[in-house]
Amino acid sequence: xxxxxxxxxxxxxxxxxxxxxxxxxxxxxxxxxxxxxxxxxxxxxxxxxxxxxxxxxxxxxxxxxxxxxxxxxxxxxxxxxxxxxxxxxxxxxxxxxxxxxxxxxxxxxxxxxxxxxxxxxxxxxxxxxxxxxxxxxxxxxxxxxxxxxxxxxxxxxxxxxxxxxxxxxxxxxxxxxxxxxxxxxxxxxxxxxxxxxxxxxxxxxxxxxxxxxxxxxxxxxxxxxxxxxxxxxxxxxxxxxxxxxxxxxxxxxxxxxxxxxxxxxxxxxxxxxxxxxxxxxxxxxxxxxxxxxxxxxxxxxxxxxxxxxxxxxxxxxxxxxxxxxxxxxxxxxxxxxxxxxxxxxxxxxxxxxxxxxxxxxxxxxxxxxxxxxxxxxxxxxxxxxxxxxxxxxxxxxxxxxxxxxxxxxxxxxxxxxxxxxxxxxxxxxxxxxx
Amino acid sequence: xxxxxxxxxxxxxxxxxxxxxxxxxxxxxxxxxxxxxxxxxxxxxxxxxxxxxxxxxxxxxxxxxxxxxxxxxxxxxxxxxxxxxxxxxxxxxxxxxxxxxxxxxxxxxxxxxxxxxxxxxxxxxxxxxxxxxxxxxxxxxxxxxxxxxxxxxxxxxxxxxxxxxxxxxxxxxxxxxxxxxxxxxxxxxxxxxxxxxxxxxxxxxxxxxxxxxxxxxxxxxxxxxxxxxxxxxxxxxxxxxxxxxxxxxxxxxxxxxxxxxxxxxxxxxxxxxxxxxxxxxxxxxxxxxxxxxxxxxxxxxxxxxxxxxxxxxxxxxxxxxxxxxxxxxxxxxxxxxxxxxxxxxxxxxxxxxxxxxxxxxxxxxxxxxxxxxxxxxxxxxxxxxxxxxxxxxxxxxxxxxxxxxxxxxxxxxxxxxxxxxxxxxxxxxxxxxx
Numbered sequence: 085x086x087x088x089x090x091x092x093x094x095x096x097x098x099x100x101x102x103x104x105x106x107x108x109x110x111x112x113x114x115x116x117x118x119x120x121x122x123x124x125x126x127x128x129x130x131x132x133x134x135x136x137x138x139x140x141x142x143x144x145x146x147x148x149x150x151x152x153x154x155x156x157x158x159x160x161x162x163x164x165x166x167x168x169x170x171x172x173x174x175x176x177x178x179x180x181x182x183x184x185x186x187x188x189x190x191x192x193x194x195x196x197x198x199x200x201x202x203x204x205x206x207x208x209x210x211x212x213x214x215x216x217x218x219x220x221x222x223x224x225x226x227x228x229x230x231x232x233x234x235x236x237x238x239x240x241x242x243x244x245x246x247x248x249x250x251x252x253x254x255x256x257x258x259x260x261x262x263x264x265x266x267x268x269x270x271x272x273x274x275x276x277x278x279x280x281x282x283x284x285x286x287x288x289x290x291x292x293x294x295x296x297x298x299x300x301x302x303x304x305x306x307x308x309x310x311x312x313x314x315x316x317x318x319x320x321x322x323x324x325x326x327x328x329x330x331x332x333x334x335x336x337x338x339x340x341x342x343x344x345x346x347x348x349x350x351x352x353x354x355x356x357x358x359x360x361x362x363x364x365x366x367x368x369x370x371x372x373x374x375x376x377x378x379x380x381x382x383x384x385x386x387x388x389x390x391x392x393x394x395x396x397x398x399x400x401x402x403x404x405x406x407x408x409x410x411x412x413x414x415x416x417x418x419x420x421x422x423x424x425x426x427x428x429x430x431x432x433x434x435x436x437x438x439x440x441x442x443x444x445x446x447x448x449x450x451x452x453x454x455x456x457x458x459x460x461x462x463x464x465x466x467x468x469x470x471x472x473x474x475x476x477x478x479x480x481x482x483x484x485x486x487x488x489x490x491x492x493x494x495x496x497x498x499x500x501x502x503x504x505x506x507x508x509x510x511x512x513x514x515x516x517x518x
Numbered sequence: 519x520x521x522x523x524x525x526x527x528x529x530x531x532x533x534x535x536x537x538x539x540x541x542x543x544x545x546x547x548x549x550x551x552x553x554x555x556x557x558x559x560x561x562x563x564x565x566x567x568x569x570x571x572x573x574x575x576x577x578x579x580x581x582x583x584x585x586x587x588x589x590x591x592x593x594x595x596x597x598x599x600x601x602x603x604x605x606x607x608x609x610x611x612x613x614x615x616x617x618x619x620x621x622x623x624x625x626x627x628x629x630x631x632x633x634x635x636x637x638x639x640x641x642x643x644x645x646x647x648x649x650x651x652x653x654x655x656x657x658x659x660x661x662x663x664x665x666x667x668x669x670x671x672x673x674x675x676x677x678x679x680x681x682x683x684x685x686x687x688x689x690x691x692x693x694x695x696x697x698x699x700x701x702x703x704x705x706x707x708x709x710x711x712x713x714x715x716x717x718x719x720x721x722x723x724x725x726x727x728x729x730x731x732x733x734x735x736x737x738x739x740x741x742x743x744x745x746x747x748x749x750x751x752x753x754x755x756x757x758x759x760x761x762x763x764x765x766x767x768x769x770x771x772x773x774x775x776x777x778x779x780x781x782x783x784x785x786x787x788x789x790x791x792x793x794x795x796x797x798x799x800x801x802x803x804x805x806x807x808x809x810x811x812x813x814x815x816x817x818x819x820x821x822x823x824x825x826x827x828x829x830x831x832x833x834x835x836x837x838x839x840x841x842x843x844x845x846x847x848x849x850x851x852x853x854x855x856x857x858x859x860x861x862x863x864x865x866x867x868x869x870x871x872x873x874x875x876x877x878x879x880x881x882x883x884x885x886x887x888x889x890x891x892x893x894x895x896x897x898x899x900x901x902x903x904x905x906x907x908x909x910x911x912x913x914x915x916x917x918x919x920x921x922x923x924x925x926x927x928x929x930x931x932x933x934x935x936x937x938x939x940x941x942x943x944x945x946x947x948x949x950x951x952x
Contacts, residue, residue, distance in 0.1 A: 232834020380653035400666020
């Protein structure tokens with residue numbers, strides 16, 4: 085093969101960066117055949133240059149900006165996180181006419197628009213399959229395979245840490261803290277697990293999914309977010325009694341309000357999911373995304389959502405596509421024209437609620453509790469009352485679909501109700517038709 | 519928008535063609551925004567031109583060759599089947615510099631090489647996402663998302679008719695004929711169901727999947743094939759007792775023989791699948807494909823595998839991508855260099871077997887039956903013997919992994935064994951690790 089090599093710079097040499105560098109070396113002949121020209125690793129940006137990084141020391145540099153500006157670099161792979169200095173490096177690369185592959189979900193959830201515009205101006209590619217759900221192809225199906233269809237809804241389990249913790253709680257009956265401790269011990273949770281357990285990571289991914297599914301700029305700040313730290317073993321017991329389990333869902337939806345205006349809703353919260361729903365059986369550190377489109381119906385994508393090798397697979401797929409475009413002188417699909425739908429406020433979203441509360445055990449309580457729902461037009465689907473060891477009783481209510489505003493008001497009223505000692509849990513119920 | 523319109527010709531006006539024509543009309547503004555230029559339907563090829571086809575009669579023509587040669591046609595959508603005259607029309611279109619989107623699996627399973635070369639010579643796109651598993655993105659993930667990874671195995675349920683029949687048999691205990699009758703009554707099976715129930719359709723799809731997954735030309739004739747017509751309710755009973763169900767699988771695998779040579783195996787047969795395997799829970803007319811790749815691990819894609827709307831969704835995705843390439847003056851990825859691995863003969867493939875036989879009920883039979891397996895080096899994992907109402911007994915044997923050659927020889931010897939009245943069923947067992 086006599087084609088001019090394609091020069092690659094890798095920013096970051098963590099799990100993913102090391103794996104990408106390894107694949108570029110070890111699969112060189114295969115990659116060259118697929119691309120039509122060899123890939124050549126021209127440099128790797130690291131925080132600290134040393135000779136124990138598993139790569140020739142002359143490839144290493146701690147000067148990111150210089151590396152992404154080099155003339156012999158055609159493609160930049162950014163896997164260093166966090167938002168800065170990655171944002172600046174990517175912009176420099178794009179402005180310099182280099183295509184960029186990134187796995188940086190926090191950055192994308194904040195700056196997709198800015199980055200996409202820079203890529204558009206420079207007529208180069210910006211790919212980010214690895215930013216959502218690891219090796220599972222989700223971005224390319226949404227942007228390309230469904231390009232002629234209308235996406236209605238995307239709902240996924242896109243955070244492996246929380247899914248591991250919830251799966252543990254479900255299968256062993258453990259409480260949140262001990263399931264988190266297990267996850268940490270196994271390396272599934274970071275020392276500071278906040279980004280995962282409070283839903284920030286899932287919200288960043290929801291922002292990216294909503295942006296590409298609905299051709300609308302959605303940032304992480306637009307995403308309604310609740311974490312999993314308050315989920316109790318009792319919630320799992322109730323879920324089981326209702327034929328459900330509990331999952332942290334990232335949901336992006338096209339909603340039409342009572343004013344006829346189409347809006348985009350993006351939200352992350354733990355929800356009860358019926359065991360018959362495909363997402364209910366996605367356990368441990370696995371990820372899955374369900375896409376509903378007008379013509380295609382319901383599609384599901386399932387696989388390993390994290391880890392060096394799976395994430396590197398997604399990066400390499402993007403890298404090969406960007407390199408092929410480079411060789412052929414073409415480029416991948418440009419950014420779609422944006423529909424720019426407004427973001428839907430949470431209050432207009434219709435969901436079902438599961439409310440668990442401790443009440444004083446005396447006649448008439450159930451009826452007066454039920455009245456609080458009825459007063460706000462919230463219809464009850466199911467009620468269960470259990471006497472407890474001490475004087476109280478536990479009431480679990482599952483509602484039909486109602487607006488989030490009406491449901492929140494109901495819960496606020498219950499908290500003030502004199503027979504209600506405590507509202508223990510409020511969770512939404514997803515994946516059912518009524 | 520002042521861009522020049524992209525002219526589209528649709529060949530065939532069945533379920534899929536009508537739906538494609540409808541989406542081109544009804545989603546015109548949306549499609550134009552995504553493509554950067556409007557799509558315009560320039561003509562539709564039908565067998566018989568008449569004014570009751572739901573489209574202006576001046577768009578219709580029965581002259582396919584003339585339509586695909588028209589100067590104002592940039593893109594051709596072929597959804598008319600069968601192999602001819604589709605093959606000739608597609609070649610004319612490609613040679614005339616038009617990009618082609620086709621859903622014609624029978625044609626692709628026979629002529630991918632010829633068509634891909636014609637597209638390559640003309641520097642145009644040939645897309646065929648709709649040919650395998652309807653709206654489920656499988657082709658694009660394999661060719662693009664996993665372009666930097668090494669695919670090890672693809673196993674899927676890609677025929678909705680047989681999956682409906684097998685799901686029926688499993689859930690109701692019906693026999694094959696009445697489940698087929700149900701499928702026909704519901705429109706899931708054609709008047710002549712041979713292509714589905716004998717596995718020809720699944721084999722064509724396996725050929726396409728194997729070709730793109732392993733960069734090797736595989737035609738339908740290279741695919742080992744068994745249908746589902748001999749599956750009995752007793753097989754489902756045995757499967758259940760073993761914690762399994764029965765599915766018609768299309769399997770494509772990279773295998774390394776004892777000679778160290780890498781080969782591609784493509785095969786279709788009904789197999790026992792453990793209930794814990796993701797494919798076991800794919801029921802009714804749904805399709806699913808599991809892909810195992812070196813870095814990505816195991817991925818699953820799930821959705822509606824057939825029907826006018828889902829198939830049209832896949833066609834429209836390809837159409838938008840081809841149109842975008844047209845507008846930008848680039849084109850999609852060219853065909854990969856082909857690895858051209860040889861096809862593996864079935865005899866060297868290692869699988870597990872389930873063998874059910876009726877034997878004479880006398881002492882020593884089980885031992886002499888087991889000896890037939892042992893003689894050929896086939897290790898037995900599980901045996902169950904049941905006395906039957908009349909004089910015979912039923913023996914079910916599940917083997918460990920062994921070559922298909924050794925297993926076939928064993929079955930032939932059992933058929934000749936004097937204590938074996940009949941070998942009732944021979945099925946493979948997939949989806950387990952030993």
